Amino acid sequence: MQKIRKLPWRPFLKMIGVLGLILVSNLFFQLTQNEFSFDLMFKFAFSWHTEKIFLGCLVLLIFFGWLSSLLGSLKTGSLFYLLAVIGVGIANYLKMKYRMEPIYPDDLKMITEFGMIRDMVGIPLFLLFLLLLAAGIFLVIFSVKRSLKLSKKQQWIRLAFFILTSGLLLYIGSFNQQGNLLRKAYNKTALWIPYSQKMNYYNTGFMGGFLYNLPVDAMEKPKNYSEAAVKKITKSYQAKTKNESQEKPNIVYVMSESFSDPGRLKGLEIFGGDPLQGYRSVADKTYSGQMLSQNYGGGTANIEFEALTGFSMELFNAQMTTPYTMLMSEFDSFPSIVDTLKERGYDSTAIHPYNTSMYKRKDVYKTFGFDQFLDESTMKHTDKIENNPYISDKAAYQEIFDQLENNKKPQFVHLVTMQTHMPYENKYNDLSYAVKGDNRLSVQSYVQDIAYSSEALKAFLEQLDDLPERTLVVFWGDHLPGIYSDETQKENQGHLLHETEFLMYDNQHKLNNQQVTTSPFYFAADLFQQGRLQMTGFQNLLVALQKELPAFEKGMYYQNGNWYKEARLNQKQEKIYQDYQMIQYDITAGKQYSLKDKFFD
Secondary structure (H helix, E strand, O other): OHHHHHOOHHHHHHHHHHHHHHHHHHHHHHHHHOOOOHHHHHHHHHHHOHHHHHHHHHHHHHHHHHHHHHHOOHHHHHHHHHHHHHHHHHHHHHHHHHHOOOOOHHHHHHHHOHHHHHHHHOHHHHHHHHHHHHHHHHHHHHHHHHHOOOOHHHHHHHHHHHHHHHHHHHHHHOOOOOOOHHHHHHHOOOOOOOOOHHHHHHHHHHHHHHHHOOOOOOOOOOOOOOHHHHHHHHHHHHOOOOOOEOOOOEEEEEEEOOOOOHHHOOOOEEEOOOOOHHHHHHHOOOEEEEEEOOOOOOOHHHHHHHHHHOOOHHHOOOOOOOHHHHOHHHOOOOOOHHHHHHOOOOEEEEEEOOOOOHHHHHHHHHHHOOOEEEEOOOOOOOOOOOOOOOOOHHHHHHHHHHHHHOOOOOEEEEEEOOOOOOOOOOOOOOOOOEEEOOOOHHHHHHHHHHHHHHHHHHHHHHHHOOOOOOEEEEEEEOOOOOOOOHHHHHHOOOHHHHEEEEEEEEOOOOOOOOEEEEOHHHHHHHHHHHOOEOOOHHHHHHHHHHHHOOEEEOOEEEEOOEEEOOOOOOHHHHHHHHHHHHHHHHHHOOOOHHHHOOOOO
């Protein structure tokens, strides 16, 4: 009789346990989003946005049900779910700490990038990550084998539940499609902020922000998009092409990891000399200045995408967070400076002194049309400085010089450096600089890192002066390092945390000596104009836009020497901006009519 009385309670207790697990996991995500502030977590969940918490719990419950039916056990489903929640939560906390942005659905593809994860989080957390991963794999194998022993009736129930939850997850995956009921439920109370995903996650909760960043079309279709409209634009800007020199100089792109000037930040003062003395000795005599980076502390691949293609992240839908992984796989080829120069007889080489899988670079470079891709395993020069785990800039520059010196055809070489990548502590035995205002070891070590990088750049450019062939260089830092204290970040909110250094160099010294603020998608057009090279129609469009809007990203617009949160465009400026928007849509989401008109050749 005692057993009979207990039986009805077991399903009820299990249900309470599952619901409790779902709620706690959602609250844990909120904690990682708010620097483990229990006060903010409780206020968000039970005072400010309770309905969003319950919507997020519904999604997590469906995911939990899918896992449990897949594994054939409520217990192992709960354990695997718990491991997944802990892993994603820790990853979100670390990304918020170092890059000031939350984790996105597309970031989960990076789970197999073991080298990158180890370098970013350090050995202890990397070992924890491996432990969680191993435990998860063990649970899957153990549960699948054990589930085969279930009765036929249990197997049918399991299958039905698996099909149901799979269908629901697929529907949830269409969150950004018109008419999605879950999106409609969120829309009743959600205040979406497309230009800031950090604020999106704060306002709608971790689950709301995560859902918002599920797959979406690259861009919204312009109202008047048509082949005739595109042709009108291409014809207009192609008519502005002048018969410039047919000269074919070597062209070198150098995207320097986290290269920036910490001395420009409010509240910081550097002692021990100028770490960028080498850089400045060149920059002050040529076309140079500040480049507006999309992100703080990360987003390398997005800046690279802008620099190579001339397309702006600002124009994409907010959910298009990483074109390299979310967009480029849809194309066999893609217009870029690589394609433009290949049409003019150039050989092209990409160099990245790390592994080839980061951001799918191997596939992306193939799509761009690079003739070869040299990485840490295929480079000839792989020297490092002291304890730095990454190949030095000096070695990477020697790799470029070999390409320029040993080939008769004009060369386009694109380097993405690694020497100044985080982590910064313990790279060097002696630090020559002290930093007042933020004198932590990571900041001091970073300053030493960029000092070495600065001198390596200067030596490389001096080496280029000995080449008989004209050689043009575009050098820029991709973003600031995500190492500064909260106080420093608060004091420098806005464009100061997004401005890095850039310069253009000509070994025949024919460029203008001018200081400007720009965006990376202008680089190719700017270089061709400065170097008096034959411009494409697309580059003419970029030059026209640059005159009106010299630099911009979401929430940051530089016009007439001032910064604004929104663009302030008159009718003429709006027309140029819309032309640019039309062409970017045409290539990334449209019918690519502009390619037929040879707009990029």
